[in-house]
Amino acid sequence: MDPKSLVGTFNKKGQKIVEPEYLLFEAPRTQHFMTGSEVVKEAIRRASIDVSIAYPITPQSEAAALVGELYVEGYVGEYFRGENEFAVMSECAGASFGGARVFTTTSGPGTLRAYENFPMWAGSRLPIVINVMVRGVNSPLSIQPDTLEIGMILETGMLIWHAETAQEFLDFLLASFIVAEEPDVHLPVAVCIDGFFVSHTKDMVMMPPADIALTPYDPYRSPVPCMDMEVPPIRMMRDPFVMKSNYISYATHASWQQEVRAACERSRKHTIRLIGGLIEEENADAEILIVSSGTAVAQGREAVRLLAEEGVDVGIVKIKTIRPFPHQEVRQALRNAKHIFVPEFNVAGWMAREIKACIPDNDRVYAGPHVAGGMTMPPEVIVEEIKKVLSGRKEAVHG
Amino acid sequence: MGKEKIKINDEFYDIMPPEYQELVEEATYGKESRGWKDVGEAKELIEEHSLCAGCPESIAFRYVLACLPKPEDTVMVGSTGCTSLVFPHVAVHNIHSLFGNQNAIASGLKRTLALRFPEKVKDVVVLAGDGATVDIGLDMTLQSWFRQEKFTTICFDNELYANTGGQESGLMQKGFVGKMAPAGKKFDKVPLPEIARNSGCHYVAVMTVSKPNRVEKAIRNAILVAREIGPTYIQLYTPCILEIGKQMMEGLQEMRDSEGPGKRFEFKEYVSDEAKVFLDEMDAERKRKKKALRAARAK
Numbered sequence: 001m002d003p004k005s006l007v008g009t010f011n012k013k014g015q016k017i018v019e020p021e022y023l024l025f026e027a028p029r030t031q032h033f034m035t036g037s038e039v040v041k042e043a044i045r046r047a048s049i050d051v052s053i054a055y056p057i058t059p060q061s062e063a064a065a066l067v068g069e070l071y072v073e074g075y076v077g078e079y080f081r082g083e084n085e086f087a088v089m090s091e092c093a094g095a096s097f098g099g100a101r102v103f104t105t106t107s108g109p110g111t112l113r114a115y116e117n118f119p120m121w122a123g124s125r126l127p128i129v130i131n132v133m134v135r136g137v138n139s140p141l142s143i144q145p146d147t148l149e150i151g152m153i154l155e156t157g158m159l160i161w162h163a164e165t166a167q168e169f170l171d172f173l174l175a176s177f178i179v180a181e182e183p184d185v186h187l188p189v190a191v192c193i194d195g196f197f198v199s200h201t202k203d204m205v206m207m208p209p210a211d212i213a214l215t216p217y218d219p220y221r222s223p224v225p226c227m228d229m230e231v232p233p234i235r236m237m238r239d240p241f242v243m244k245s246n247y248i249s250y251a252t253h254a255s256w257q258q259e260v261r262a263a264c265e266r267s268r269k270h271t272i273r274l275i276g277g278l279i280e281e282e283n284a285d286a287e288i289l290i291v292s293s294g295t296a297v298a299q300g301r302e303a304v305r306l307l308a309e310e311g312v313d314v315g316i317v318k319i320k321t322i323r324p325f326p327h328q329e330v331r332q333a334l335r336n337a338k339h340i341f342v343p344e345f346n347v348a349g350w351m352a353r354e355i356k357a358c359i360p361d362n363d364r365v366y367a368g369p370h371v372a373g374g375m376t377m378p379p380e381v382i383v384e385e386i387k388k389v390l391s392g393r394k395e396a397v398h399g
Numbered sequence: 400m401g402k403e404k405i406k407i408n409d410e411f412y413d414i415m416p417p418e419y420q421e422l423v424e425e426a427t428y429g430k431e432s433r434g435w436k437d438v439g440e441a442k443e444l445i446e447e448h449s450l451c452a453g454c455p456e457s458i459a460f461r462y463v464l465a466c467l468p469k470p471e472d473t474v475m476v477g478s479t480g481c482t483s484l485v486f487p488h489v490a491v492h493n494i495h496s497l498f499g500n501q502n503a504i505a506s507g508l509k510r511t512l513a514l515r516f517p518e519k520v521k522d523v524v525v526l527a528g529d530g531a532t533v534d535i536g537l538d539m540t541l542q543s544w545f546r547q548e549k550f551t552t553i554c555f556d557n558e559l560y561a562n563t564g565g566q567e568s569g570l571m572q573k574g575f576v577g578k579m580a581p582a583g584k585k586f587d588k589v590p591l592p593e594i595a596r597n598s599g600c601h602y603v604a605v606m607t608v609s610k611p612n613r614v615e616k617a618i619r620n621a622i623l624v625a626r627e628i629g630p631t632y633i634q635l636y637t638p639c640i641l642e643i644g645k646q647m648m649e650g651l652q653e654m655r656d657s658e659g660p661g662k663r664f665e666f667k668e669y670v671s672d673e674a675k676v677f678l679d680e681m682d683a684e685r686k687r688k689k690k691a692l693r694a695a696r697a698k
Contacts, residue, residue, distance in 0.1 A: 051511055077514045082503070083542040090500035090539070094507025097494050098474070099515055102507075120496050227474050227492045228512060229400045229521065235419065235446065235490040 003215035011048065013074055015213040020178045023214060024171060024274060029206035036199035039166050040105065040131060041066035042207060043173035048216040050077040050100035055088045057110040058143045059195040060133040064105045085110040089117035089130075096126035097227040099219030101177060104128065107195055108135035111149045115156075121188040122157025122260050125224045127180035127217075128188045130158075131173065135195040136373055144374020145195045147294060150322065151350030157260040159189040159267055160323040161275075162293040166203035168320075169193050175274035177214060183221045185267040187260065192322075194295045194345060265324050278326035279319050281333050286315035288386065289337040291330070292351055293319040296343045302379035307386065314386070319351070327358045339390065340365045343382050347372040400471050402428050418446050422490055428471040435462045435611040444470055444490040450481060453647025455654060456555050456637040459608040460485055463526065463553060466618040467491070473522040474512070476505045478531035481562045481639075482555060499536030501527045502543040502552060509550045522622055523550035529570035530560045533589050537569070544598040547629040551621045554591070554632070557639040565642035572663065577642070592667060595632040601674040602631040605667040607654035613666065623681065624674045631674075636664040 006017045018027070023046065034042070040063035044052070052071070054064035071079035078095070082088035085106055096102045106114060111132055121128055134149050136142035150160065161176065163169040169191070176189040193199060219226040225233065271278060282301070290300035297318045304314045317333045319326060334340060334355075342352040342365060352367030359365070369385040371377045387393075405423050407415050425442035427433045437443070444464040450457040460482070467473050470491050477486045479498035486493045496504055505525045512521035532540050532554040540552060559577050560566040567580035569589040576583045595603045602624040604617040614635070621631035638653045640646070645653055657664045670678065 050514060051507065053507065078510045080510075080546070082506075083538060087500065087503040087539050087542065090496065090503035091507035093496055093500075094476070094494070094504035094509075095511040096507075097496075097504070098508040098511035100507075100511040116497055117500075124496065225492070227494050227508065228515065229472050229474055229492045230404070231400070232405045234400070234405050234492065235422065235488065 003218045006215060011213060013213075015046070015211050017048070017215055018212045020175070020214055020274065023208055023212060024174060027208035027212060029208050032205050032207050033202050034166065034205055035062075035202050036133070036166050036169055036193055037062040037066060039170045039205060040173065041070060042210070043170050044103055045070055045075050045210055046208065046213050047103070047174060047177055048101060048214045049075070049103050050217065051092070051095040052076050052079050052103045053082050053088045053091045053095070054079065054104070055082050055085055055106070055110065057085070057107045059135055059199045060105040060107045060110075060131065063131065063133070063199065067103070067105075085114035086116065089114040089121070092128050092130075093117060093121060093124065093126055096121075096128050097124070099217075099226040099228050101181075101217035102126075102128045103131070105131040105133065107133045108137045108143075108146070108149055111153065112137055115153070118153060118156035118158055118188070123256065125186045125222065125260075125263075126188055127177075127186050129173070129176045129180055130188065130190050132190050132192045133195040133199045134192055138373060142373055145197055146346055146372055146374065147192075147194065147344060148346040148348060148350075148372070150192055151346065151348055153190060154323060154350070157187065157257075157264065158323065159185075159187055159264055159321070160192060161189065161321050162192045162319070163198065164294055164297050164318065166198060166205045169198060170205055170207065172275060174214065175271070177217070178274060179267050179270045181217055181221070182267070182270050183223055185263050185270065186223050187263055187267070192294070197295045268324055271321060275320060277329070278321040278324070279317055279329045279333060281315070281317050283313070283315035284317055284333045285336060286313045287336070287338040288312070288314045288341070288390075289317055289334060289339070290314060290341050290343065290382065291317040291319065291334065291355055292343050293322060294345070296345055296377065299377045299379050300341075300343055300382060303382035303386070306379055306383050312386075322351075322354070325354055325358070330355060331359050334359050334364075337364060339386075341382070341386055341389075342367055343377060343385075344368075344370050345372065345377065346370065402426070402471075422446070426490065427465075433465065433467075433470075435465050435615045437465050438462065445485065446488045446490070448485040448488055450485060451641055451647070453640055453650050454481075454637075455608060455640070455650040456481055456557065457485070459555060459614070459635050459637045460526075462608060462611055462614045463618055464489065464491070466615045467522070467524065468619055468622055469520065469522055472520060473524060474508060476501045476508065476523065476525045478527035478536065479562070480528035480531055480560075482526055482528060484562075499531050499534075500539060501525045501531060501536060502539040502548070505550045506543050506546065506548045509548060513549075520626055522626060524622060525550060525552045527552075527554060528561070529554055529556045529558065530568045533569040533591055541594070541598050544595060544600055544630045544632070547599055549625050549629055551625045551631045551633065553618075553621075554634045555637045556634050557637050557642075558588075559639060559642055561639040561642055565639070588663065592632065592634055592669070596669045599630060600632045600669075601625075601629045601671040603633075603667075603669040605634045605664060607636040607658045607664045609651055609654040609658060617668070620678060624677060627677055628671070628673055
């Protein structure tokens with residue numbers, strides 16, 4: 001079954017199957033005022049999901065439960081609550097190995113509990129979409145927003161996207177399935193949002209109609225065999241590589257890891273087509289730039305406005321995909337900047353490190369300001385940091 | 400999937416490995432009467448393996464594959480351990496992902512196959528060692544039973560971590576001196592069969608693999624009950640001759656010595672009321688068919 005052949009037909013809920021480009025760009029949209037959790041429900045309603053598996057953890061619990069409502073309504077084929085995040089991500093893997101389009105959600109400690117699964121998903125080429133509603137992974141216990149966990153999943157082989165707003169979140173979720181399932185990509189995607197700031201606040205969202213849905217997943221376009229005993233080969237290999245201490249074994253493992261990373265890079269063209277570029281620039285010719293991802297960008301945008309009132313010209317570069325990291329785009333956008341500020345909602349400053357690693361003269365990068373543990377980042381804090389650094393009152397690099 | 404789907408293109412026939420050619424021509428897919436007696440007679444679904452010479456696990460593995468009621472529509476889930484050295488050679492689709500998550504993988508897989516193939520039976524069979532089933536994966540083993548997931552869990556119980564070199568496992572006997580149990584294991588063998596029964600398994604059997612008829616019956620019962628009713632569990636003693644100091648010819652005797660009355664692997668079987676009705680009906684149906692066949696031949 002070629003999913004494109006289903007375009008124009010109706011699914012069992014009476015939704016018309018449409019091309020992803022139609023759903024994302026052409027379908028008439030109406031305005032709704034909703035939380036990030038409700039955005040998940042509405043995206044999944046339109047995403048032709050086969051299986052979703054849930055586990056409660058703040059702040060993603062509501063979204064996971066709303067997907068359960070869709071299951072009862074008949075929009076999702078199979079749904080249940082698993083026993084913990086490690087098991088849930090393995091249950092998702094089982095479903096994906098069996099040929100399902102799979103969606104799940106997690107947060108903070110749940111992401112880390114599940115961690116061992118993520119490189120396995122990528123290595124097994126399972127195009128699972130996981131929404132990560134990031135939160136602190138601190139001890140003592142914190143349930144507050146914090147982006148530290150994104151820094152911890154960077155090298156799992158998954159695609160990692162970071163949405164700033166509810167609108168972007170909706171569009172990223174819908175696009176992520178299509179990018180994940182492209183035969184030359186076929187990798188999991190973590191669609192990240194900042195917990196509470198996006199998951200729990202209401203925002204205006206322009207929504208395509210509920211009576212259309214994405215083309216379903218075709219497991220037979222996968223670059224690896226679907227484990228359903230419907231496709232050869234029936235015998236997987238002649239000489240298993242596990243436990244072999246020889247060059248061919250090492251080379252096989254090494255080249256497969258390279259291939260997973262190459263597949264991640266190959267996602268660029270599909271991602272650019274469906275979410276319009278890996279970065280966004282606003283007034284990027286300015287000498288001072290604020291560069292970040294997620295809601296730190298929104299706060300940066302307010303800081304730009306406050307500084308403009310004082311006559312200071314500042315631009316913004318928003319990074320939408322963290323894996324693949326948009327090296328060329330960032331290098332190009334930052335080429336004329338003299339001062340680059342990277343505000344982040346975590347104590348480690350992983351985004352600043354990523355940026356420093358890909359541009360020349362990286363002493364232009366000021367890693368900060370940082371807030372953590374659930375603190376908000378008022379635009380005034382960013383303004384203050386920029387003024388301090390530029391006036392020489394503060395050490396240029398910290399964090 | 401039948402043999403027609405795995406047929407080799409004529410153009411490429413001669414360059415395919417001979418054992419693959421044999422598999423396509425002679426394997427027992429779609430043979431209703433398949434069983435352990437096919438071992439050595441028909442093409443086996445396990446081609447070769449890197450287990451130790453004389454390892455009882457290897458014969459147990461061959462019995463299990465020979466006894467699958469419908470291999471052409473069976474997907475197996477393994478875990479890390481000696482079995483993961485064999486699975487890549489097995490001619491049914493099989494998944495190895497992580498150590499201990501086999502029953503979680505199988506839960507997602509079975510539900511997906513039921514969703515995608517509503518008109519067809521797709522069996523899912525988990526086959527893992529005792530470390531995977533009882534220690535690192537115990538949570539997921541039990542939770543899949545609580546949830547009444549419709550697949551069979553088979554545990555190859557060799558009473559230790561064989562593949563990593565003989566460390567203590569939850570199914571090791573109390574008092575046994577092994578690696579990580581330098582003063583002898585301090586607690587009893589985990590009573591997983593009893594736990595299985597109390598956790599919702601509809602068919603539970605414990606035995607060694609010294610008697611292939613018995614293994615065959617248990618495997619078929621477990622898979623058919625899982626297909627129709629709910630979770631099932633089989634625990635097979637497959638001693639690690641290497642780690643208990645036996646020679647390669649001594650595996651069978653070790654199993655025989657462990658299955659007598661009162662011994663650890665005395666044959667035990669539990670069948671839920673629901674499963675009993677189902678199995679009795681199946682038995683009666685088989686007898687009816689046999690009788691009808693005999694009558695037809697007599698004419």
